Amino acid sequence: MNRYAMFSKIVLSSLARRRSRMLVALLAVGIGGTVFLGMGAVYYDIPRQMGREFRSYGANLILVPAGEEASLSLEDAARATALLPAEQLIGATPFRYETMYYNMQGLTVAGADLEAARKTSPYWQVEGDWPRTDEEVLAGLDIAEHIRLYAGSSVTLEIAPPEGRRFKKELRVSGVVRSGGAEDGFILMPLRGLEALLGNPGRANVVEISIAATGEQISLLAEEIRAVVPEVTPRLVRRIADSETTVLNKLQVLVYLVTAVVLFLTMICVGTTMMTVVMERRREIGLKKAIGAGNRAIIAEFMGEGLTLALAGGILGSFSGYFFAQAVSLSVFGRGVTLPFFLVLLTLGASLSVTILASLIPVTRATDVEPALVLRGE
Amino acid sequence: MNILELHDVSMIYGQVQALRDITLSVRQGEWLAIMGASGSGKTTLMNIIGCMNKASLGSVILDGENISRLNAGDLTAIRRDKIGLIFQQFHLISYLTAVENVMIAQYYHSMADEKEAMQALARVGLEQRARHLPRQLSGGEQQRLCIARALINYPKLILADEPTGNLDETNQSTVLDIFHQLHAEGSTIIVVTHSPEVAAHAGRTIRLEFGRMLDDSAWKETPPDSGS
Numbered sequence: 001m002n003r004y005a006m007f008s009k010i011v012l013s014s015l016a017r018r019r020s021r022m023l024v025a026l027l028a029v030g031i032g033g034t035v036f037l038g039m040g041a042v043y044y045d046i047p048r049q050m051g052r053e054f055r056s057y058g059a060n061l062i063l064v065p066a067g068e069e070a071s072l073s074l075e076d077a078a079r080a081t082a083l084l085p086a087e088q089l090i091g092a093t094p095f096r097y098e099t100m101y102y103n104m105q106g107l108t109v110a111g112a113d114l115e116a117a118r119k120t121s122p123y124w125q126v127e128g129d130w131p132r133t134d135e136e137v138l139a140g141l142d143i144a145e146h147i148r149l150y151a152g153s154s155v156t157l158e159i160a161p162p163e164g165r166r167f168k169k170e171l172r173v174s175g176v177v178r179s180g181g182a183e184d185g186f187i188l189m190p191l192r193g194l195e196a197l198l199g200n201p202g203r204a205n206v207v208e209i210s211i212a213a214t215g216e217q218i219s220l221l222a223e224e225i226r227a228v229v230p231e232v233t234p235r236l237v238r239r240i241a242d243s244e245t246t247v248l249n250k251l252q253v254l255v256y257l258v259t260a261v262v263l264f265l266t267m268i269c270v271g272t273t274m275m276t277v278v279m280e281r282r283r284e285i286g287l288k289k290a291i292g293a294g295n296r297a298i299i300a301e302f303m304g305e306g307l308t309l310a311l312a313g314g315i316l317g318s319f320s321g322y323f324f325a326q327a328v329s330l331s332v333f334g335r336g337v338t339l340p341f342f343l344v345l346l347t348l349g350a351s352l353s354v355t356i357l358a359s360l361i362p363v364t365r366a367t368d369v370e371p372a373l374v375l376r377g378e
Numbered sequence: 379m380n381i382l383e384l385h386d387v388s389m390i391y392g393q394v395q396a397l398r399d400i401t402l403s404v405r406q407g408e409w410l411a412i413m414g415a416s417g418s419g420k421t422t423l424m425n426i427i428g429c430m431n432k433a434s435l436g437s438v439i440l441d442g443e444n445i446s447r448l449n450a451g452d453l454t455a456i457r458r459d460k461i462g463l464i465f466q467q468f469h470l471i472s473y474l475t476a477v478e479n480v481m482i483a484q485y486y487h488s489m490a491d492e493k494e495a496m497q498a499l500a501r502v503g504l505e506q507r508a509r510h511l512p513r514q515l516s517g518g519e520q521q522r523l524c525i526a527r528a529l530i531n532y533p534k535l536i537l538a539d540e541p542t543g544n545l546d547e548t549n550q551s552t553v554l555d556i557f558h559q560l561h562a563e564g565s566t567i568i569v570v571t572h573s574p575e576v577a578a579h580a581g582r583t584i585r586l587e588f589g590r591m592l593d594d595s596a597w598k599e600t601p602p603d604s605g606s
Contacts, residue, residue: 002489002490003485007485013473016473017473287469287471288482290469291457291458291463291486292457292531294486295454371454372425372430
């Protein structure tokens with residue numbers, strides 16, 4: 001039997017001999033590992049999960065024309081949008097704003113890709129239907145109340161194209177939209193319909209983009225767009241991005257705090273158990289020293305026991321932590337969590353570190369035991 | 379040749395002087411019994427000889443090396459390499475089998491060798507009990523196992539503390555037979571005992587009282603300063 005085999009035999013037999021006490025320590029490390037990995041997995045996945053949640057609050061990035069230009073081309077907007085990671089892109093909606101007249105009174109009519117708007121502005125509430133044809137419109141709530149429009153009614157607008165004569169056009173109101181924002185004061189219609197009425201196709205005043213990313217990531221993407229497509233100017237919607245960052249930062253602090261407290265409690269539990277074990281085994285330690293074990297051998301045996309516990313607890317914690325994270329994610333976000341492998345390694349590392357720290361004092365006590373006590377019959 | 383020499387060794391614990399000016403030489407191959415009542419200083423003397431305590435005063439020379447001022451680590455090395463300890467309470471490791479209890483002494487010394495450990499068990503008649511845990515052995519078997527462990531690293535000196543104190547007559551006789559065999563093979567044995575019967579097996583007996591050496595049966599024949 002080589003040294004390692006004998007060492008393993010001593011360590012494993014000793015653990016098995018005190019299995020009930022060691023089970024307590026194992027459970028402590030396992031619970032620590034569960035919380036560590038569970039919180040870690042949830043925290044790692046929170047930006048993805050929260051990003052999706054925050055997308056329901058609307059666009060977090062907009063593209064506007066560069067310089068003094070009043071509009072940007074949809075081609076440039078498409079080039080800019082292509083730079084965004086497809087798996088994170090929720091949608092991009094071009095808006096073109098024009099003025100039309102109702103009873104000589106100017107109204108803002110927004111032509112938009114309404115299919116895309118349903119993704120970028122999921123908070124819009126439409127009473128009635130979304131437009132199905134290019135000659136149907138949505139009336140903003142304020143406009144609808146002001147000129148008494150409702151789903152199924154029609155509105156006749158006077159249009160003044162940049163080139164050519166003024167003309168009137170009757171458009172059907174498919175529904176009334178309530179956004180709580182500027183859209184409540186607009187008439188919204190499909191961009192193609194607006195282009196058909198006013199000409200000058202392929203242009204937009206602004207493109208609203210919704211992307212599942214953190215404020216920091218969006219800033220980096222904006223920098224890239226600015227560099228690659230100088231014809232457009234990307235701008236972060238600070239209100240949304242900052243809220244997201246604030247929530248994430250608070251969650252980060254909460255996760256750190258909970259994890260730190262649990263690891264500390266794990267350390268106390270493991271340390272107490274190890275101290276009790278050392279006290280119970282003073283005679284055995286004395287005997288081992290009497291028959292020639294040096295302090296190094298004693299430290300190695302106790303640390304070996306501790307690290308075996310830590311490894312087993314870490315593996316246990318990794319498994320249960322994964323299920324814990326799944327349960328938390330499913331109940332909070334309604335979606336499962338993805339677990340990166342490095343978190344499992346990190347959990348094992350944390351279990352080992354906590355156990356080593358917790359064992360330092362007990363192991364030092366073990367080396368203080370005098371061999372002579374075996375002869376004194378203490 | 380002397381394997382052990384003590385010169386004016388005293389041990390003081392606070393106000394208590396446990397040993398006073400002990401001078402003693404033990405020749406290689408000698409079987410020495412240390413006798414005395416409880417509190418006479420037997421165990422203190424054994425701790426000093428066994429490198430588990432350092433004398434407060436005086437010098438101890440073991441196998442030609444002055445161990446009086448060695449540090450704890452060096453004393454551990456001396457214990458590991460030169461001394462085989464046998465205890466009244468056996469002090470076996472409860473979660474290791476008989477053969478593993480022998481191998482652990484090899485492990486701390488150098489390399490665990492199961493074959494050699496089995497031979498040591500065979501020597502004390504325990505080869506059939508090699509895979510048993512200490513609790514599955516009788517008192518006599520446990521003491522024989524303790525002896526096998528003490529012998530496994532070929533110590534220069536075997537130190538036994540009341541080795542038959544917990545044994546019945548039959549087992550006492552078995553253990554003493556093993557000691558006779560070891561003595562015949564040239565081992566140096568120091569036995570601490572209350573029992574005149576056990577001491578009678580030794581070639582030489584010293585008596586302690588209140589930390590002083592009262593009587594040395596060998597001195598009457600060959601005083602220590604006369605050499606070996």
